[in-house]
Amino acid sequence: MPLILISGYPSSGKTYRSNQLVEYFKTKIEASSDARINRLTVCHINDQSLGLSRDVYREARTEKDARATEYSAVKRALGKDTIIIADGLNYIKGFRYQLYCEAKAVQTPNCVVHVGTPIQNCEEINARLLENKEEDGGYAKDLFDNLVYRYEEPNGMTRWDSPLFTVPYEDEKPPLGDIWEAMIGSEGKVKIVKPNQATVMKPATESDYLYELDKTSQEILNVILDWQKDHPGEGGGELTVTEGTIELPANPVSLPQLQRIRRQFISLNRQHNLPNSRIRSSFIEYLNYNLG
Structure with a gap:
C-alpha cells in the first residue's frame, strides 16, 4: 500500500508531522467499515526507529550507509496491507526517485509531504533542541x-x-484528508496503481528489453567518457546528447562512479519495462540526479 515520503530541512518538524499522519491514518482505519481498509497497518520509519544518529550525515560514507538502511527498510515494508510513512530528511532527489521506483514496481501509490518550515524557524528549533539536550537532540x-x-x-x-x-509552518495540521484520498481513496474503494508499460513485465520481450537497457545506458556512458578524454582536466557544463542534456559536475567523473550509477539504474528498471523510447531520456535524468 502507499508510500508517503516526508521531506524537509533539519529540525523542521518532520517527525511531529509524521506522528500527526500516523494518528490520523490509524483513526481512519479503525473507524472504517470496509474490510479491506481494516486490514491496513501503518509503518513509521525514521532515523530513530532505524537506530541512526544525527552524525551519520557528517561524512559521505556513513550517510550513504544510512540511506541504504532506510531504503532497505522501506523496500521490506512495501506490501498490499501496509501504509509506510518514511520520515527522514529525504533531501536528495535521486534518493526520492529510487523510492518512487520501488513503489511503482509493486504498483502502489506514493506521494511526498514537504514540511515547509522556513530556515529561520528551523534554526531556532534546532538551537532549542541543542540547548535542552533532548534525547533525539538537534x-x-x-x-x-x-x-x-x-x-x-x-x-x-x-x-x-x-x-x-x-x-x-503556521498550519496546525497537514492536509490529512487530501493525503488519505490521494493514497487510499474513498470508502469502499481502496486506491491502487493500475498496471502500465512501466510496471508490467512482458516475458516475451524481456531479453530484448534488458539488452536495450544495457546497450543504451552504456552508449551514454561512452559519450561522457569520450568527452572527458577529449577535454582532460575539464568539468562542469552541459553535454548535449540525443533526447537530453547531461549536466556534468565541476570535477571529472570516474569510470567506477559512472558504472555504479549505471548498475543502479538497470537494477531499478529491470522489472519496469520502460518503453524503449524512454530508456535514453530516463537514464539521462537518473545520471543528472546522481551527478548533481
Whole structure:
C-alpha cells in the first residue's frame, strides 16, 4: 500500500508531522467499515526507529550507509496491507526517485509531504533542541548549515515528487484528508496503481528489453567518457546528447562512479519495462540526479 515520503530541512518538524499522519491514518482505519481498509497497518520509519544518529550525515560514507538502511527498510515494508510513512530528511532527489521506483514496481501509490518550515524557524528549533539536550537532540551548527545548503526541495512538476503536499509552518495540521484520498481513496474503494508499460513485465520481450537497457545506458556512458578524454582536466557544463542534456559536475567523473550509477539504474528498471523510447531520456535524468 502507499508510500508517503516526508521531506524537509533539519529540525523542521518532520517527525511531529509524521506522528500527526500516523494518528490520523490509524483513526481512519479503525473507524472504517470496509474490510479491506481494516486490514491496513501503518509503518513509521525514521532515523530513530532505524537506530541512526544525527552524525551519520557528517561524512559521505556513513550517510550513504544510512540511506541504504532506510531504503532497505522501506523496500521490506512495501506490501498490499501496509501504509509506510518514511520520515527522514529525504533531501536528495535521486534518493526520492529510487523510492518512487520501488513503489511503482509493486504498483502502489506514493506521494511526498514537504514540511515547509522556513530556515529561520528551523534554526531556532534546532538551537532549542541543542540547548535542552533532548534525547533525539538537534544537529551541530556546522552540520545543520551543511544539510540546509545541500537540500533539494521537492518539485511537484516531477513524477517522483508528485502528488506533492506542502505543510506551511503556521498550519496546525497537514492536509490529512487530501493525503488519505490521494493514497487510499474513498470508502469502499481502496486506491491502487493500475498496471502500465512501466510496471508490467512482458516475458516475451524481456531479453530484448534488458539488452536495450544495457546497450543504451552504456552508449551514454561512452559519450561522457569520450568527452572527458577529449577535454582532460575539464568539468562542469552541459553535454548535449540525443533526447537530453547531461549536466556534468565541476570535477571529472570516474569510470567506477559512472558504472555504479549505471548498475543502479538497470537494477531499478529491470522489472519496469520502460518503453524503449524512454530508456535514453530516463537514464539521462537518473545520471543528472546522481551527478548533481
